[in-house]
Amino acid sequence: MSFLVIQGLHKRYGATPVFSDIDCTLEQGEFVTLLGPSGCGKSTLLRCVAGLTEVDGGTIRLDGQDLLPLPPQKRGIGMVFQSYALFPNMTVAQNVAFGLRMQRVPRAESARRVAEVLALVELEALADRYPQQLSGGQSQRVALARSLVTRPRLLLLDEPLSALDARIRKHLREEIRRIQRELGLTTLFVTHDQEEALTLSDRILLMDAGRIVQSGSAEALYTEPASAFAAGFIGHYNLLDAEAAGRLLGRSMSRRVAIRPEAIRLGSGDLSGLIRSHSLLGNVIRYHVESRGVELYVDVLNRSAGDLLPSGRSVALEIAPEAVRELEG
Amino acid sequence: MRRAEQGPVLLYHRLVVWLLFLILLLPLAGTLLYSLATSWSATVLPSGLTLKWYLALWSDARFLSAFGHSLLVCFGALLLSVLLILPLLFVVHYHFPRLDGLMNVLILLPFAIPPVVSSVGLLQVYGSGPLPLIGTPWILIGCYFTVALPFMYRAISNNLLALNLRDLMDAARVHGASTWQAAFWVVLPNLRKGVMVALFLSFSFLLGEFVFANLLVGTRYETLQVYLNNMRNSSGHFNSALVISYFFFVLLFTWAANRLNKDLP
Numbered sequence: 001m002s003f004l005v006i007q008g009l010h011k012r013y014g015a016t017p018v019f020s021d022i023d024c025t026l027e028q029g030e031f032v033t034l035l036g037p038s039g040c041g042k043s044t045l046l047r048c049v050a051g052l053t054e055v056d057g058g059t060i061r062l063d064g065q066d067l068l069p070l071p072p073q074k075r076g077i078g079m080v081f082q083s084y085a086l087f088p089n090m091t092v093a094q095n096v097a098f099g100l101r102m103q104r105v106p107r108a109e110s111a112r113r114v115a116e117v118l119a120l121v122e123l124e125a126l127a128d129r130y131p132q133q134l135s136g137g138q139s140q141r142v143a144l145a146r147s148l149v150t151r152p153r154l155l156l157l158d159e160p161l162s163a164l165d166a167r168i169r170k171h172l173r174e175e176i177r178r179i180q181r182e183l184g185l186t187t188l189f190v191t192h193d194q195e196e197a198l199t200l201s202d203r204i205l206l207m208d209a210g211r212i213v214q215s216g217s218a219e220a221l222y223t224e225p226a227s228a229f230a231a232g233f234i235g236h237y238n239l240l241d242a243e244a245a246g247r248l249l250g251r252s253m254s255r256r257v258a259i260r261p262e263a264i265r266l267g268s269g270d271l272s273g274l275i276r277s278h279s280l281l282g283n284v285i286r287y288h289v290e291s292r293g294v295e296l297y298v299d300v301l302n303r304s305a306g307d308l309l310p311s312g313r314s315v316a317l318e319i320a321p322e323a324v325r326e327l328e329g
Numbered sequence: 330m331r332r333a334e335q336g337p338v339l340l341y342h343r344l345v346v347w348l349l350f351l352i353l354l355l356p357l358a359g360t361l362l363y364s365l366a367t368s369w370s371a372t373v374l375p376s377g378l379t380l381k382w383y384l385a386l387w388s389d390a391r392f393l394s395a396f397g398h399s400l401l402v403c404f405g406a407l408l409l410s411v412l413l414i415l416p417l418l419f420v421v422h423y424h425f426p427r428l429d430g431l432m433n434v435l436i437l438l439p440f441a442i443p444p445v446v447s448s449v450g451l452l453q454v455y456g457s458g459p460l461p462l463i464g465t466p467w468i469l470i471g472c473y474f475t476v477a478l479p480f481m482y483r484a485i486s487n488n489l490l491a492l493n494l495r496d497l498m499d500a501a502r503v504h505g506a507s508t509w510q511a512a513f514w515v516v517l518p519n520l521r522k523g524v525m526v527a528l529f530l531s532f533s534f535l536l537g538e539f540v541f542a543n544l545l546v547g548t549r550y551e552t553l554q555v556y557l558n559n560m561r562n563s564s565g566h567f568n569s570a571l572v573i574s575y576f577f578f579v580l581l582f583t584w585a586a587n588r589l590n591k592d593l594p
Binding site: 047050051052071072073075077078079081083085086087088089098099102103143146147150 | 492493496497499500501502503504505506507510514515518519521
């Protein structure tokens with residue numbers, strides 16, 4: 001039996017359902033990401049697991065124990081919030097020690113464990129600072145330490161990186177993953193950022209409009225999107241309707257088709273196209289190409305400036321058959 | 330460019346501030362000088378300086394008891410308001426945020442109804458019947474509670490809004506605190522500033538309150554302002570000493586509050 005089992009969970013605010021029929025499981029030590037656009041219910045789902053929001057039906061079992069009758073403080077769960085939610089009246093060390101103080105852990109042991117987790121997040125030097133003296137990245141690491149110190153059975157991360165700037169976000173992302181691996185923590189991570197989800201997770205649960213629409217490893221989700229929503233949300237898929245896809249590929253198609261822009265080759269092949277424009281994404285150049293009346297995006301690795309194809313140039317292109325993905329529905 | 334402009338602009342700003350300060354200070358300085366003067370009638374400056382008015386004031390038993398009464402009534406009202414308003418605010422902001430609109434109307438009532446009008450109403454209700462409170466300090470404590478309500482509610486409410494109450498409560502609860510523990514250990518300490526500001530503001534205001542004190546209780550439980558009013562026919566020097574003492578006390582109180590706020594993190 002899995003470590004965390006969520007079955008048939010649903011939640012509504014008044015008449016509007018937030019999510020319904022949520023079924024998912026987490027294995028012990030697994031890092032699972034809930035990915036979805038804002039408003040899809042992923043944060044509410046996380047709050048339901050934490051016990052901060054009541055559910056309307058279904059079950060949540062953690063390690064065989066039914067969580068729903070328990071108040072949040074009895075669930076043995078750690079949580080990190082997007083807004084850090086550090087206690088402004090306490091120093092870093094006191095913030096981290098909060099959970100232990102509530103458990104009435106003896107002072108000496110508490111001090112030892114606080115020092116331990118502060119070392120883990122590399123913040124020993126700032127133990128006596130107050131939250132308002134910390135940067136965003138430091139604050140979030142304190143929040144992480146605070147949720148780790150009680151040795152939770154499950155760690156919940158609610159968009160912990162969304163309020164940080166890009167460089168710190170990347171750094172902290174790796175740090176979260178390192179600590180999670182080191183401690184073997186079962187982790188449920190919520191984000192709307194596909195890059196975060198793809199780089200961090202063992203498994204991704206893709207959510208849309210209150211439902212889990214696809215679940216799988218980062219590779220599977222990226223290369224085999226099941227629906228137009230998945231293809232549109234992850235990567236920069238070319239989404240073609242059946243008629244356009246049939247015209248482009250020269251055979252009749254009955255469903256919508258998604259083609260990854262990096263799976264199309266320029267410069268050889270039996271299709272001919274016209275470069276409309278391009279945009280530079282750094283290591284990748286994204287061409288806007290028209291072929292047989294179909295507009296496509298094609299990603300090419302930016303090897304040297306001399307290779308750049310100017311707008312208006314005719315070009316041959318080839319679409320690998322395995323990159324053509326027919327979508328359900 | 331900006332730096333070049335700053336000089337004259339800064340001077341102008343300072344000038345305005347100092348001028349305002351001077352205008353506000355002038356009557357006070359006059360009163361202070363008068364309270365220290367032996368006599369001051371037909372000359373530009375007083376004929377001599379003395380502390381005898383202060384000595385007379387601070388050895389007057391009636392003044393001391395009025396002062397005590399005032400402090401007691403103010404502290405009583407403020408204690409009552411803290412005990413009632415803190416939990417109320419917490420409940421409003423945490424559980425029923427929609428009630429905040431209603432509360433904002435309710436707390437304006439003490440301002441909307443002039444003290445003279447509400448005293449007449451209070452005299453009617455509490456003059457006799459089951460709760461004959463008129464003439465006792467209790468009516469003043471209850472009445473001052475309503476007067477302090479707007480100050481207390483607004484200051485603490487602003488403090489709460491700046492606090493991100495919901496996330497803090499959530500964080501505390503996830504990490505092992507019950508709602509009560511979270512409110513006590515996390516929310517309450519962070520409201521200290523708002524509560525302090527509200528308390529000192531209300532205290533200074535209540536200590537100077539005259540209309541309610543005079544109409545509802547009068548000489549039966551003489552407060553500082555009523556005493557001042559009753560002494561209006563005695564020596565002006567004596568009254569000046571009284572006013573300066575009163576002002577100095579409020580000043581001291583405010584200064585202490587400021588210091589207390591700054592020293593705390």
